Amino acid sequence: MIKKQKIINDPVYGFINIPGGLIFKLIEHPYFQRLRRIKQLGLTYLVYPGAAHTRFQHSIGSMHLVNLAIDVIRSKGHKITEDEAEATRIAILLHDIGHGPFSHALENCIIPDLHHEKLSLWFMDELNKEFNSELSLAISIFKNQYHKKFLHQLVAGQLDMDRLDYLRRDSFFTGVTEGVVGSQRIIKMLQVVDDNLVVEAKGIYSIEKFLIARRLMYWQVYLHKTVLVGELLLSHFLKRLKYLYKEKGIKTGNVYLDFLFEDNNMSDKELIIKNFSMLDDYDIMSLIKQNINSQDRVIAGLASSLINRKLPRIRLSKEEIDYDFLNKIKQQFMKKYNFSAEETDYFVYSGEISNNAYDREDERINILFGEKLVDITEASDILNISVLGKIVKKNYICAPKSIMNKIS
Amino acid sequence: MIKKQKIINDPVYGFINIPGGLIFKLIEHPYFQRLRRIKQLGLTYLVYPGAAHTRFQHSIGSMHLVNLAIDVIRSKGHKITEDEAEATRIAILLHDIGHGPFSHALENCIIPDLHHEKLSLWFMDELNKEFNSELSLAISIFKNQYHKKFLHQLVAGQLDMDRLDYLRRDSFFTGVTEGVVGSQRIIKMLQVVDDNLVVEAKGIYSIEKFLIARRLMYWQVYLHKTVLVGELLLSHFLKRLKYLYKEKGIKTGNVYLDFLFEDNNMSDKELIIKNFSMLDDYDIMSLIKQNINSQDRVIAGLASSLINRKLPRIRLSKEEIDYDFLNKIKQQFMKKYNFSAEETDYFVYSGEISNNAYDREDERINILFGEKLVDITEASDILNISVLGKIVKKNYICAPKSIMNKIS
């Protein structure tokens, strides 16, 4: 008898074994297949052309790392039953299934106040119905309701396999090789103490490097000015699309989006998932092009700016926003292009971005010295605790280049 | 004074310098930016999830290799003026600009009998008008009308930089590491004799490996059964879309595609380019989803099969097609699903694929022994000439799994 096993070729890790059974069925499911059409990094490909990789790859890759981690933890004498292992694999596999078009770029735009993690849970609930409650343990781990907390921590925590995968994968595809994280070494250093995931002492330098690499990826990739500006443009496009639908009764041309724009439809979780699951990057991008010659000058302007990569200018600063300056630009813009104040807000606006490299309040990376646990920010003598624990905020003003350049 | 230069981060080669001036303007042009939205390998990502890279990256990468090749050729004492170098860079940069949605997968489907190379030339002509004939030399090199033939051969030939880039890039992103080609070494071995590109004798093993790697990529990636079956499905979807438009008057919902479906519009080259340039992978994929619940059962079936990755089964064989068998399947299908014969042809069909790894008739890879030129198939004692020169053809029959499995 010869056992068959599905293998996926991953440019990052090489061959990845896909277990048969439920995992295989979940991957084959249209809900999961849809992740093939959602870019991991939204519009980042406008800056890093290689960054066209998808949530599909990331989800499979994270599952692969969970497998490695489970092997390491077991080899150190901790018991993980096959059911627990399978549930942890499922939890990580589906942790991002709630992402919508362009991942974070449009989060909260299509359906207000619905974070992708909540949506992931809704998807899991639907799948749990379909698969006769076979996902119950996975959902319990995902929600951190299972007593072996380290299983949840492998899925979502300061050192989860999600982060290890996306830092490495995003480095790989953007070509920002400095973001590469030694996932193999970190995983080898994992240990479990009192049901919590910790890192052995000799892994401390790897953790330092992980934190620095993560910080580097934030400023060099995730919060790159041009990426930011592209995603602001995109979210304003969607905002206008919704406005036109709701206030002017203009259909988008996409039936699933129209459905989600209706407040009345927001009560039926099942229908929301059904329609939401039909949306991905492709629909939004196609809508952009369909609107390039729209009679609404606002949406036409936003669409054309996006499609032809004529991005606005952005000014980032740690200072307070200079509202006088902002208003001056707004006035100029209104005058020059003959737009109303309300319309102008789609083109000239301000806001705040922030990032915290290591949120100390929430959760800790524990390093195991002998039998003592020490948080990384105390264990490391080089990393500045106060900085790592602090949230960095920046304010921005965004406006078309033609206006911004003239004034500043 | 500090000169500024644009740098692109490429996961394959690292940093790529983008020269300023015309090249930079061409890259910024919407016609070229559009290549960011066209996957290099069509639906190959259905098999190799990493293969989400685009024509944009490939075009930039090929230009990078041309730059390296020009340096090598110059260092060996051959004169290439800066104008010639620039024109060659432009020619390779734009060599694929005529590709449409999903690259080869839909070639000839949207506009019949218009190969992407012809379209690339049309694009170049339009750009030449826009840029005051600055592309004339590039076009002349592209068309092989320039006397320094090796410049054309760098762009299109048995050993052009196009192939060197795509083999390496496609290997990289699919994760099929065995397709990796030693582009750096091959380029170092380039030489020019009588205005023709040749390879120095000690490069012979690299060329052998290049040909074997290419062959491997063909069978393992480019002509992979599942890729093939996906692309057949996609082209049948488009065929039906066109049929519905032309015979039933049903608009697609995409104004650019509608325009190109009108025979009357096929006389104006400029308008064709204008509309064609608005189409990319995103439009087609979005149309697929919009048709998933169409009242036309044929297009709904094809769309749903594509979007949920329920691909047909294919049978490849070197034998003649067994038409009796084919008709038997057709009958079963018609009966089972209550489709007409004409409708059935969208689901059950046969055809031929072929590939020739090295088309000896057309052009040769010349190896330079001392002062003598020898074709690689003679120079190599290991590669089987007759095989490399021969076109391999396979016939296929394609049908939904439910039907195919039952019968065979």
Add this chain to the structure above:
Amino acid sequence: MIKKQKIINDPVYGFINIPGGLIFKLIEHPYFQRLRRIKQLGLTYLVYPGAAHTRFQHSIGSMHLVNLAIDVIRSKGHKITEDEAEATRIAILLHDIGHGPFSHALENCIIPDLHHEKLSLWFMDELNKEFNSELSLAISIFKNQYHKKFLHQLVAGQLDMDRLDYLRRDSFFTGVTEGVVGSQRIIKMLQVVDDNLVVEAKGIYSIEKFLIARRLMYWQVYLHKTVLVGELLLSHFLKRLKYLYKEKGIKTGNVYLDFLFEDNNMSDKELIIKNFSMLDDYDIMSLIKQNINSQDRVIAGLASSLINRKLPRIRLSKEEIDYDFLNKIKQQFMKKYNFSAEETDYFVYSGEISNNAYDREDERINILFGEKLVDITEASDILNISVLGKIVKKNYICAPKSIMNKIS
């Protein structure tokens, strides 16, 4: 309880787990530690400076691949007991333990007619005594006396893990990236039929590439002219050293080498191993430098030529050796430097090298089509059987540059 495991950091594969128990003890043994001081590729570092890697790394790496192969074979339903697995690991770990200074370069020079495989077996026999016959099964597998022949084939055969490792490792360290072999893929394609190792049909392109890569490595690295010439020089140095010891009674200064130069000592296997195990690259290289100012002009000349990398010139040809030409050089050399005919033979000489990329007579690479086994040379339509099966021989003439350049 926390299990400890030794991990080795390998630049080629990443972390390699070293099992505890006997394997660990064997690696710690001075006989095995000695492999750290024997370069895998002899004098190849004279051409490829990166090629300073050792037999130690290769032996560990091969064992790692055997582990992967065992996992694959087991996962396909074939039984391999833990004892068999351990024995196979030991057999591959020790397969090269009989190599002497500079690996192949000095084979048969120090002890005549003792091939390294025979010596490996002697070493294993000694170790088997020391470890209370715990190596018996390993030795039986090594000698191909065990009924599960595929275990031996993993250690020594057309597709053994030895070759997979050295091709990849040598590519890695020489920087000849084209020699890279997709070991991961080939291992995934392994299968066992009637106790023999075979390859699944879809692995055929990988095997083709493996054979081409191997051929490329032969001509580009293993039989590189400069490497060859360096190793000929080295073997002539040793020949002279032995001559001086035996005919002139001049001690080498190295007690272990002196011992092995005595014919009387050649009867005691245990003493041979004891002394041979004390020799490695370091001793020979040090002797070269100690002889640079020797009173014997022959050995001084050879030593100085080696240490200062003033290598002779070599002429390779498929033609018969032109003895007239050879004698003319010899005459010139004798006259110019005032050497005797006998002394001249150390500087001017001829010989033959050969290589056969795939020795069809000996053993086959079987490809499994359905249930039928076909040899790769029949299964592949591109590889030229007669070439792969044929031994390529070349003749050479070697002489100092000063002489050779003048005449030719």
Add this chain to the structure above:
Amino acid sequence: MIKKQKIINDPVYGFINIPGGLIFKLIEHPYFQRLRRIKQLGLTYLVYPGAAHTRFQHSIGSMHLVNLAIDVIRSKGHKITEDEAEATRIAILLHDIGHGPFSHALENCIIPDLHHEKLSLWFMDELNKEFNSELSLAISIFKNQYHKKFLHQLVAGQLDMDRLDYLRRDSFFTGVTEGVVGSQRIIKMLQVVDDNLVVEAKGIYSIEKFLIARRLMYWQVYLHKTVLVGELLLSHFLKRLKYLYKEKGIKTGNVYLDFLFEDNNMSDKELIIKNFSMLDDYDIMSLIKQNINSQDRVIAGLASSLINRKLPRIRLSKEEIDYDFLNKIKQQFMKKYNFSAEETDYFVYSGEISNNAYDREDERINILFGEKLVDITEASDILNISVLGKIVKKNYICAPKSIMNKIS
């Protein structure tokens, strides 16, 4: 006419072009060829088997990076004449030529109080004589006497090409991938202000990562306990060898080493270089084996411990050395093995190691914000200044395992 250029295949960077002329002659010189026989990382291969790379590769690699840096600096509008470029290349090529056997491991052991940089200068002086003063400018840059200080800073400074190369190369060969430094990106960010090398603002994250990677390499590789213990053992072996020569009149068997052991010979710089240049790793290792059965029990013990990798145990601590404990071990050792107090000092001893990751006093890494220069420790908000500027010292006690284990 076809220009020939020498190319070296480097596993780290790929092909490296070797310019003809003086550079080529220097590389061919026996003084430089000798670096092929000196390991870059001394005995580090005892822990990381891949670390068998040599000073030869590192010197060539550093020169390659200098070439890239010169291109970048020139492209930013700063003038570097071809003579200056050539001199800088020579300076970096020869910066390590003064290294002796096992690089740092035996520094100051063979010739007391002669640091390798001083010896490098002596070598350069000798070569300058041989090459008719063609190295004068290179020597001036090496000594930091040339007015364009940034040329010296490329060779020796906080961000010199030496460090960029060795961090990357050592990462590569040890397999400690986390030490990988983005040399390409850092070089792209170089700029010159007032003849000093600075880094552009957007390079700040890369510099942070460079400093962290360097720190990681220190603790994970350069100051690895087992490496340290091996090198202490080696230096004690040499110390005893010298003692036996000087106090007991026992020749080492190596004429060059004997020469250097004579105080009388220390006055003639030329003779020192002549003899020193004949020594490398091979001589020392061979001497170790020749002494394994020496009648002097001290040197026999040290040699056997080294060759069979039976390394002592080391205890590292930030605390003061516990001399009571140390003496207790010494007593036990003397008693157990019947050694004198003086002899015991070769086996049981204490000492101090230190490292400062970024010596702020000496020199700064200047980051260019607009037109303002800021030191990295101020520019970075995450790196802890006081830590980076501080020298970390650790004390150690070293003794044979048999003794150490018993007591502690």
